[in-house]
Amino acid sequence: MVYRNANGETRMIKSSCPGRWALARTVVCALLLAAAPAKAADKTDPETDRKALQAFFFAKFPKVDKAEFGNGPYAVNEEMRKQWTDIMQFPPYEIALDEGHAEWDKPFANGKHYADCFDNKGEGIRQTYPRFIAETGQVETLEGAINRCRVENGEKPLDPMTGLMASLAAVMSESSRGKPFAIAIPDDPRALAAYDRGKEFFYSRKGQLGVSCASCHMSPAGERMRGDILAPALGILAAMPIYRSDWGSMGTSIRRISTCSSQTRAVPLKADDEDYRDVEYFLSYMSNGIPVVGPGTRP
Numbered sequence: 405m406v407y408r409n410a411n412g413e414t415r416m417i418k419s420s421c422p423g424r425w426a427l428a429r430t431v432v433c434a435l436l437l438a439a440a441p442a443k444a445a446d447k448t449d450p451e452t453d454r455k456a457l458q459a460f461f462f463a464k465f466p467k468v469d470k471a472e473f474g475n476g477p478y479a480v481n482e483e484m485r486k487q488w489t490d491i492m493q494f495p496p497y498e499i500a501l502d503e504g505h506a507e508w509d510k511p512f513a514n515g516k517h518y519a520d521c522f523d524n525k526g527e528g529i530r531q532t533y534p535r536f537i538a539e540t541g542q543v544e545t546l547e548g549a550i551n552r553c554r555v556e557n558g559e560k561p562l563d564p565m566t567g568l569m570a571s572l573a574a575v576m577s578e579s580s581r582g583k584p585f586a587i588a589i590p591d592d593p594r595a596l597a598a599y600d601r602g603k604e605f606f607y608s609r610k611g612q613l614g615v616s617c618a619s620c621h622m623s624p625a626g627e628r629m630r631g632d633i634l635a636p637a638l639g640i641l642a643a644m645p646i647y648r649s650d651w652g653s654m655g656t657s658i659r660r661i662s663t664c665s666s667q668t669r670a671v672p673l674k675a676d677d678e679d680y681r682d683v684e685y686f687l688s689y690m691s692n693g694i695p696v697v698g699p700g701t702r703p
Contacts, residue, residue: 448596450589450689453603457690461638465626474642474697476635480626484633488701496647497574497699500654504571512557518572521553530573530580531696532587534685536595543598543681546573547656564675565662570645570654577645577698585642585696587689598678602686605679606637611668617683620664632703639691641684643700650703657684 461473465480472479478488508518508526519525533546544552547569551561562569589595606617618637620629625636644657655663661680662672673679 473639477633481633500571504575531583541594565659574699580696602682605683611670639694
């Protein structure tokens with residue numbers, strides 16, 4: 405099967421659907437091709453894309469409960485799940501949570517708090533980020549909202565990838581555990597354009613290796629690559645921020661996306677680059693209905 409992606413490249417899609425779900429292959433794979441980056445003349449339809457992507461993974465992993473997809477490789481590989489169960493007896497992100505709670509409760513120099521910047525004082529709202537901000541016409545991630553809060557209260561912005569930022573994001577994620585992603589894409593041409601850019605970033609080949617995000621996190625999901633089990637795209641950001649063993653520290657969604665870009669031997673973008681924010685917007689919308697499980701841990 406051949407299709408043309410957003411860059412005009414012709415790509416051959418080999419049948420990657422295992423025999424045990426061959427009956428669903430034709431319908432699901434056709435839906436997925438419809439979800440690949442569309443030509444500019446096509447109408448943007450995020451909800452159709454979401455249903456197609458979720459149908460693909462539900463068919464690929466029929467034994468995995470919908471709520472489990474946020475656990476990434478631990479949901480699709482039994483050996484890794486056993487290791488994860490042992491690790492979670494003493495979660496490696498606990499120190500970051502302690503740091504985050506202490507910072508969250510500490511007032512700014514002007515006497516205000518982080519809670520003053522957010523709906524519901526920041527409790528149970530992580531599942532609604534990233535958000536499209538009409539005033540700026542851009543996507544704002546959770547980390548972007550935290551930094552905006554700091555700047556508006558006379559404080560310096562934090563590194564959006566790690567450190568204290570990841571600790572604060574962990575606090576907000578913890579308060580949203582179990583709440584399903586509920587990302588909104590308003591009927592605004594700018595919001596739809598941001599979604600399309602994120603979708604194109606996910607499916608477009610890049611870097612010296614010429615691979616896309618989808619090259620690892622769609623059909624090959626659940627397979628082993630260089631010792632790692634590839635996580636499904638569905639729910640891939642639900643555990644963020646994460647403590648990653650090969651980092652030896654916490655990291656936000658943007659850090660993970662940037663790391664993936666580097667692994668394709670592409671030049672990493674700035675941490676707050678529009679492309680990174682937009683692909684997070686796309687992936688989060690694809691996971692609508694998947695519960696937040698963060699903070700989390702990965703190998």
